[in-house]
Amino acid sequence: MEPTSPPPPPQLPAPPPPKSWSIYTRPEIIAKYRIHERVGSGAYSDVYKAHRLSDDLLVALKEVHDYQSAFREIEALRVLQNCPNVVVLHEYFWGEDEDAVLVLEFLRTDLAAVVRDGKKKGGIRGGEVKRWMMQILSGLDACHRNMVVHRDLKPGNLLISHDGILKLADFGQARILMEAGSIAVDEKNTPPPPPSGEQLYIHHGAPTTAVFNFERGNWGRKKHHRSSTLGEEEDSLAEMTSEYKSRDFLDEMEKETTNTRDGNVSGIATGTASEFGDDDFRSPYSYVVDDVDDYDDRPQEGCFTSCVGTRWFRAPELLYGSTDYGMEVDLWALGCIFAELLTLEPLFPGGSDIDQLGRIISVLGNLNEEVWPGCVNLPDYKTMSFGKVENPAGLESCLKNRSSEEVSLVRKLVCYDPSSRATAMELLHDVYFSMEPFPVPLWELHVPRSNSEHDVDSPGGWYDHKDGFDSDFDDFGPMHVTETGSGFSIRFP
Numbered sequence: 001m002e003p004t005s006p007p008p009p010p011q012l013p014a015p016p017p018p019k020s021w022s023i024y025t026r027p028e029i030i031a032k033y034r035i036h037e038r039v040g041s042g043a044y045s046d047v048y049k050a051h052r053l054s055d056d057l058l059v060a061l062k063e064v065h066d067y068q069s070a071f072r073e074i075e076a077l078r079v080l081q082n083c084p085n086v087v088v089l090h091e092y093f094w095g096e097d098e099d100a101v102l103v104l105e106f107l108r109t110d111l112a113a114v115v116r117d118g119k120k121k122g123g124i125r126g127g128e129v130k131r132w133m134m135q136i137l138s139g140l141d142a143c144h145r146n147m148v149v150h151r152d153l154k155p156g157n158l159l160i161s162h163d164g165i166l167k168l169a170d171f172g173q174a175r176i177l178m179e180a181g182s183i184a185v186d187e188k189n190t191p192p193p194p195p196s197g198e199q200l201y202i203h204h205g206a207p208t209t210a211v212f213n214f215e216r217g218n219w220g221r222k223k224h225h226r227s228s229t230l231g232e233e234e235d236s237l238a239e240m241t242s243e244y245k246s247r248d249f250l251d252e253m254e255k256e257t258t259n260t261r262d263g264n265v266s267g268i269a270t271g272t273a274s275e276f277g278d279d280d281f282r283s284p285y286s287y288v289v290d291d292v293d294d295y296d297d298r299p300q301e302g303c304f305t306s307c308v309g310t311r312w313f314r315a316p317e318l319l320y321g322s323t324d325y326g327m328e329v330d331l332w333a334l335g336c337i338f339a340e341l342l343t344l345e346p347l348f349p350g351g352s353d354i355d356q357l358g359r360i361i362s363v364l365g366n367l368n369e370e371v372w373p374g375c376v377n378l379p380d381y382k383t384m385s386f387g388k389v390e391n392p393a394g395l396e397s398c399l400k401n402r403s404s405e406e407v408s409l410v411r412k413l414v415c416y417d418p419s420s421r422a423t424a425m426e427l428l429h430d431v432y433f434s435m436e437p438f439p440v441p442l443w444e445l446h447v448p449r450s451n452s453e454h455d456v457d458s459p460g461g462w463y464d465h466k467d468g469f470d471s472d473f474d475d476f477g478p479m480h481v482t483e484t485g486s487g488f489s490i491r492f493p
């Protein structure tokens, strides 16, 4: 008998799309985009690389799992359209029971990678440092001119294109302080209505909000009062939710946000021992929380939460629980970023909020009426008493071997009194940028290959502080923390 050849091996079925990545199954998105791998994730989002089918444009699809964060990012990016140093939002998708998906320009790396590469190479050239700084300043100036306060500036949120253009990104915590000029709502560029009649898309632009009503099949406009007071902004949301109550879309989202908020989220603000442990309930690294005051009753109106941003870059007024702060919180963060660009080390790598304050105080000295008139009124000023620092180390000690102009630049930002901090526009005219070495042209910048290639082996680097460093009183370094009846007492040896 002829030997029979073995049957061909069975064809392996194509792997099913990953179930948890719902973005791969959303019809309105796959109709327009070819989605590739996930390239990043944050506290509230997953980001995917994708190509637009119509023209093969490379984009980033940011799936935002938190309503408030999505709302803020869309609103801020629409206000900031056409700013060369702010990430471009091409369009967004947002439907009932689905996370918002923002279609952003794809940017391959970030400033954290520049710092890591700089460390490996033994430094960043002075002219390159200046070019990065100038781009950050120009992006922040655009934000502040449009009354957008970013509230989470850090190297990882400063994305960079392959050709060296730096763009401010991650506006999930941004707030618009007051009316920012009229932005046309371009309805032609809005996402197409989905097939289901049960979805709403909202588009914001001052002073109106365009709302697509799928029941009526048309766009409507709601007057959108952007103002310096949070209360008015929330009224606008309430107005929208009440009009579309039957559809429950925003109502549900708002309820969800309200239910999950943590009223004690500002650990420093209440100053009880348990809250220091809860300090980083989302991530030990990125401090991202709901605006606890956003949905509170009228007595809170106009207030922001103090729990924003990433701890290492958080301004002292936030650490002392202020809910009445402004754009100056971005300027403090900017000073920390500049210092890190110069030294390739984080300026104040606090392991907890209280450690963060301790580090700042040991460098700048005690916070008192002399350095910041009115500081005694900060909500937590009296809750925490820091021992007297006789000889503060001074910013020079953190910026060793840097020129006096460089120290002076950082000092203009890293100072207690928010009103003394220089604006982004003022700094763009700082003498430092007109001195040699001059800022290099974009094409001379060293652009790291990718921000996903984190060098976990680099000693003392940004990522080394990510885990296991928080809320541990043993890690405070040179200070003694004692719990008192009403809060904490911190004493320096």
Ligand SMILES: Nc1ncnc2c1ncn2[C@@H]1O[C@H](COP(=O)(O)OP(=O)(O)OP(=O)(O)O)[C@@H](O)[C@H]1O
Pocket (backbone or CB within 6 Å): 039, 040, 041, 042, 043, 044, 045, 046, 047, 060, 062, 087, 104, 105, 106, 107, 108, 152, 156, 157, 159, 169, 170, 171, 172, 286, 288, 451
């Ligand atoms: N436009 C983009 N192009 C390429 N990658 C991006 C883009 N936007 C974001 N990413 C990647 O996705 C990651 C998460 O994005 P992002 O920081 O905006 O999200 P997030 O949830 O708000 O994060 P965070 O926890 O820092 O607040 C980024 O660190 C970056 O690696």
